[in-house]
Amino acid sequence: MEVTLLMAMTVDGKIAKNPDHFPDWTGPDDKKFFAERTRQAGVVIMGARTFQTLKKPLPDRLNVVMTRDDSRTSSWNNVVFTTDPPRRILTWLESLGYREVILAGGAIINSLFAAEGLIDRLIVTVSPKVFGSGISLFNGQVSMALALEGVKIIGQDVVVLSYRVVGHPKI
Structure with missing residues (x-):
């Protein structure tokens, strides 16, 4: 299973x-890239x-939402709420036939997967914005x-950086 x-x-x-913060600060090229890769x-x-900021599920793909609230249920057929840890989620998804999952944050969820060494690849789209302060990629x-696997420019101003994780050195 590739993460x-x-x-x-x-x-x-x-x-x-x-x-x-609603993710409306990225441009249309980034949104198109995200939709293509997640589909x-x-x-x-x-x-x-993260799911709460989206207001509704991403269509045409399974949305797995990690939560601490084990009473949450979904009224959508493509949304699953889970309190399971990362490894158990990946095992379940693999049993359903998925070969790759997209981890879409936020920082806490990213960190949970990173702490267990479960991230295989990072793809970041760098948008021409500066916030000064805010939430980092990891918590x-x-x-x-x-x-580095690749650098690509999409649209006029967005750079896509693709990296393969090659190790998890001690901090």
């Missing part, structure tokens, strides 16, 4: 201004706060060694 962390971030490395994988894993200390 790809796919996130948009600002030039100064922020994924949002605050936990409730290709067929499944997106995110935290409850807390994370250590990964990366190998």
Whole structure:
């Protein structure tokens, strides 16, 4: 099971201004890229706060929402709320036939997967914005060694950086 962390971030490395910041700051090229990659994988894993900012599920793919609230249920057929840890979620998704999952944040969920060494690839789209302060890609200390796989410009102003995780050195 390949786990790809796919996130948009600002030039100064922020994924949002605050936990409730709606992701409307990225441009249409980034949104199109995100939609294509997540549809290709067929499944997106995110935290409850990230899901809450979206207001509705991402169509045409399974939305797996990690939550601490085990009473949450979904009225959508493509949304699953789970309190399971990352490894158990991946085992379940693999049993359903998925070969790749997109990890779409936020920082806490990204960090949970990173702490267990479960992220295989990072793809970040760098948008021409600066927030100055806000939420980083990860929450807390994370250590990964990366190998650059590719750099691509989409649209006029967005750079896509693709990295393969090659190790998890001690911090």
